[in-house]
């Protein structure tokens with residue numbers, strides 16, 4: 615399996631394409647100049663396309679991914695209704711979701727044979743909308759509205775329309791600031807990192823009363839940390855055993871182990887990383903974590919080690935300016 619890492623650097627308007635070898639070394643394969651500040655990235659479920667959200671003209675841009683070496687070639691683009699803070703797709707690759715923090719909205723773009731078309735749905739009134747996350751069964755879109763301390767729940771219709779569920783939302787504690795989410799591979803639990811209070815919530819998708827419920831809140835900061843909490847990203851290994859979160863003030867990656875069923879997180883430690891880590895990701899073998907330093911202009915590769923999932927740095931690489939997004943593809 616050949617793995618390719620894509621990093622987005624909005625300040626220099628570039629996507630860097632790297633090959634990740636089995637020893638954790640990165641080799642630069644391509645630098646793509648993007649017409650705009652490129653931020654969120656996502657790979658299509660069939661691995662044939664890379665999508666990026668750009669600004670100041672709010673658009674999603676699509677590239678074909680070469681099946682030989684992962685390099686990119688232009689495929690198409692389409693307008694978005696707000697500045698793209700986060701993009702994702704449904705599991706079938708029919709729809710692309712865009713959460714806009716400044717636009718306070720989530721939108722749905724149809725993907726026709728991988729190419730983005732005109733937006734078919736916009737839901738407004740989501741203050742500080744920070745991501746859109748489709749559930750493992752492809753039915754429910756979880757949309758954290760950071761400034762409202764709530765995660766809105768929508769049913770994804772066949773047409774791409776979003777219907778508010780009953781209940782239409784779950785709420786966090788006041789001032790938490792729900793931001794990014796991942797799902798446990800077992801499909802029964804979700805995790806949400808809260809930007810403003812530096813915690814991670816574990817959400818049971820269906821508790822004994824058939825309700826969505828928060829079953830754990832865990833602090834992601836060292837006990838002696840006194841600065842302003844500024845959490846950003848969250849990822850889980852493909853086997854569901856290790857969960858990682860990052861905080862930008864302290865430039866730390868927080869390491870958790872996950873219980874077998876996904877219901878309980880345990881803090882294992884902290885890894886100092888690149889300055890102001892806003893985005894990171896885990897490779898598809900679950901062996902490496904790649905973190906981007908928005909202020910160091912470097913990315914670092916860590917090996918995930920042992921039962922605790924502690925991190926050992928394997929190398930760091932200069933990338934574009936202000937890198938903030940990392941995705942990994944398998945060819």
Ligand SMILES: O=C1O[C@H](COP(=O)(O)O)[C@@H](O)[C@H](O)[C@H]1O
Nearest residue numbers: 653697698699714715716809846
């Ligand atoms: O990380 C953050 O994101 C929001 C929105 O970011 P943007 O990239 O869509 O402009 C930002 O305003 C917030 O302060 C920051 O913590």
